[in-house]
Amino acid sequence: MLDDLIEDNIDRLGIMGGTFDPIHNGHLVTAEAAAYQYELDKVVFVPSANPPHKTEQKITDAEDRYIMTILATMNNSKFGVSRLEIDRGGLSYTIDTVQTFKEMLDNVDLYFITGADAILEIFTWKKAEQLLQECKFIAATRPGYSLSKLEEGIYEEYKEKIFQLKIPGLAISSTDIRNRVKIGRPIKYQLPNTVEAYIKKRKLYKEE
Ligand code: ATP
């Protein structure tokens, strides 16, 4: 994936980090809106290996999450998937990922895309202040979370670095999808058909 990006000689790259357990339409709508609004040449989805904030929770095998991310992004020519964090292993820190992308791509303008919940936790991330120097952030609205905090306190200092993106609210979450599968409720139209089929085939989320 990094090799592709170098050949394409891109100027503006979006990075969408996540656990993607599973990837769903909330992620896809957010990435598409960010690409359009900020004229990104590409958005690369980076499934995490072992997320630092979720160590006590059981996470689906990285290879399954990677395959679902590929299936979901396959028919969008602007979207790609990177194995960077999965192959690096251990705990996945955004600062390491952003630095690797910057080293590989000369003069690239990086935009890290998040939902409202994730941006409001940014100051708990490793080397947050440095991260905010290394790239810009696009924070999308997400039902249940308010972006109004971005107008106050420490966030005020970073208003040139954190951009707010209003998207049609999709109250979809991976947690809810996992729970739905477990109790047999429908998940159709919340995520691509191909991902739904993969979940069925691999019998994911059926038990604890
Ligand atoms: P989980 O419930 O397991 O935490 P999730 O649905 O929050 O899953 P993540 O993989 O944790 O998905 O999220 C990756 C990124 O996508 C985060 O920045 C998150 O804020 C954003 N995101 C997830 N769902 C939405 C949504 N419905 N609308 C906007 N952003 C979203």
Ligand code: MG
């Ligand atoms: Mg989440």
